[in-house]
Amino acid sequence: MYPVVTMSVVDHNLPFHTHNYNLYEVTFQCCHYDTIIHTLLTSDPSRVASWLPNNDGVRRRNNLMVGLDVEWRPNYQPNTQPNPVATLQLCTGHRCLIFQIIHAPSIPAALISFLANPNITFFGVGIRADAEKLLVDYNLHVANVRDLRPLAVERLSRAFYPDVSQAGLATLARHVLGVAVEKPQWITRSRWDDRRLTKEQVQYATIDAFLSYEIGRQLNDPSAIM
Structure with a gap:
């Protein structure tokens, strides 16, 4: 049996209609983990650009590692095109961005450059499909x-x-990090295209990006595997 991760989220309740963004603190706690992940949720391109490390910061860190994940609204109609990506999640260390790309008026040039930078490694399960x-x-x-x-x-x-070889994120979290993470289907298959995401969705999206980062980090460090 693996110890179960305790998760919680603190919503800073910023006035969404004024700022078009919100800040959260997501706690990931279990045995050797007692981590607070600072999460920015936004559809504002300027907020996204401000969150991203600049080119000098990337060069100083030498091959930056980033967890990447995406979510979109499930499509229950047969023989129809899948819905577009609704959120793009990025995580590095204890910082996470949830970009509501489906509601953004534009995509910032800083994000285009960041994703296209060959010196940044993006980790995830099934990430080529994403x-x-x-x-x-x-x-x-x-x-x-x-x-x-x-x-x-x-x-x-x-x-x-x-x-x-066929593992999902929860299975890899057990094998690599030594922890059990719950991934409720009702959140997995929720309305990710809603303009106002719930705290449960924010927690879920943050943890997925954080796990992608942390598992990638440990798999790249031979001394870190539990």
């Missing part, structure tokens, strides 16, 4: 992606972890 969807839906090119599943196959013993 990158392809960003390209199709918004003409956004993610230059340097690493799928966590083949990375786990390279790093983990197949004798002990035979299922990682």
Whole structure:
């Protein structure tokens, strides 16, 4: 049995209609983790640009690692096109951005450059499909992606972890981080295109991006695997 992660979210309740953004503190707590993730939720291109590390910051950090995930509204009608990406989540360290790209008036040039920077590695489960969807839906090119599943196959013993080649994020969190994370289907399949996301959606989106970052970080550090 793996210890279950305790999660909570604090909403700073900024006036949404005035600022078009909000700030949250998402807690990820379990055994060796006691982490507060500072999350910006916004559809404002200028807020997105301000959140992103600048080029000098990327160069100083030498191959920056970023967790990436996307969400969109489920489509329950057969033989119809999937809905466009509604949110783009990025996480580095204890900082997370949830960009409500579907409601944004434009995509900032800083984000276009950030995603296309070959010195930044973006981690996620099935991230090539996510990158392809960003390209199709918004003409956004993610230059340097690493799928966590083949990375786990390279790093983990197949004798002990035979299922990682098809693993989801929760399974990889158990194997790599040693923690159990709950991913409720009612949130997974919720209305991600709503203009006002719930605290549960913000927590879910933040944790997915954080896990993508943290699992990628540990798989790249031989001494960090639990």
